[in-house]
Amino acid sequence: MGAIRFDNVGKVFGRANSGFAALEAVDLDIREREFVAIVGPSGCGKTTCLRMVAGFESVSSGRVLVNDRVVKAPGSDRAVVFQQFALFPWKTVRQNIEFGLRNKRTPRDERNELVDDVLKLMTLESHRDAYPHQLSGGMQQRVAIARAYVLDPDVLLMDEPFGALDAQTRVVMQEELVRLARINPRTVLFITHAVEEAVYLADRVAIMSRRPGTIKEVIDVKTVRTSEDWDGFEKIEDVMDLESFVHLRTRIWKSLREEKVAVDG
Secondary structure: OOOEEEEEEEEEEOOOOOOEEEEEEEEEEEOOOOEEEEEOOOOOOHHHHHHHHHOOOOOOEEEEEEOOEEOOOOOOOEEEEOOOOOOOOOOOHHHHHHHHHHHOOOOHHHHHHHHHHHHHHOOOHHHOOOOHHHOOHHHHHHHHHHHHHOOOOOEEEEEOOOOOOOHHHHHHHHHHHHHHHHHOOOEEEEEOOOHHHHHHHOOEEEEEOOOOEOEEEEEEOHHHHHHOOHHHOOOHHHHHOOHHHHHHHHHHHHHHHHHHHHHHO
16 A cells, blocks of 8 residues: 555656656655655756656656556545645634545544544644634644545655745654654655755655756665664754764765756756
8 A cells, every 4th residue: 555656757848849858767666654755956857756646747658656556647545735735714724624525525423533533643633623824834734734644545745845834843843744654654755855854754865866857866764764763862953963864964965966066057
């Protein structure tokens, strides 16, 4: 459940002869319940990769598969969390979270139970009757994540979900996502520009090249995290001081810098 595969994927926007190639020969396997972050220079096709898994964007060549099935359209086995919270301003927290369940025609008793469970999971119980404008940015994004979790998707797709938050709130949400991954793990494809965020959150970090984007390198973070017991540290600042964290961050940054220099000529 939840495995993702990019099989020699290419994407051309516009006509084949006059359009531009966004992706070229992308190969990447994401295992069930693995958290993979994709980083890369601006315009390399990170979000396009995510949109293909979501079923929002078609491939020009190759295949994208989820659970060994070729992705052709959006599906209930995948949920997306965007950078913008995309909450309904006229609905309460509870009503926003249950929106997808209503669309699925989930029976009311089951729907209420599922929403209550995710409110507890996301520590939103005291805000259930609040409206989005009454919440901070971090709380609004927590609601957006809860809305995705309540659908019980195999795959969670997160497109720079903390990019619109201030620095302090972003750190809190990163720590919250780590907590959720331990309690209720999902297969996660996470797009970010922030190298430190990728290293802190992901089991593996996939580095994309400049356009046309391809997978340049995949860095294993989980092995290092497990061997040095990063989970024993409660705060992100404690992990960021570790020599292993600094080494991984520097390695990824140098690889990205090579692509940035090439783009700038």
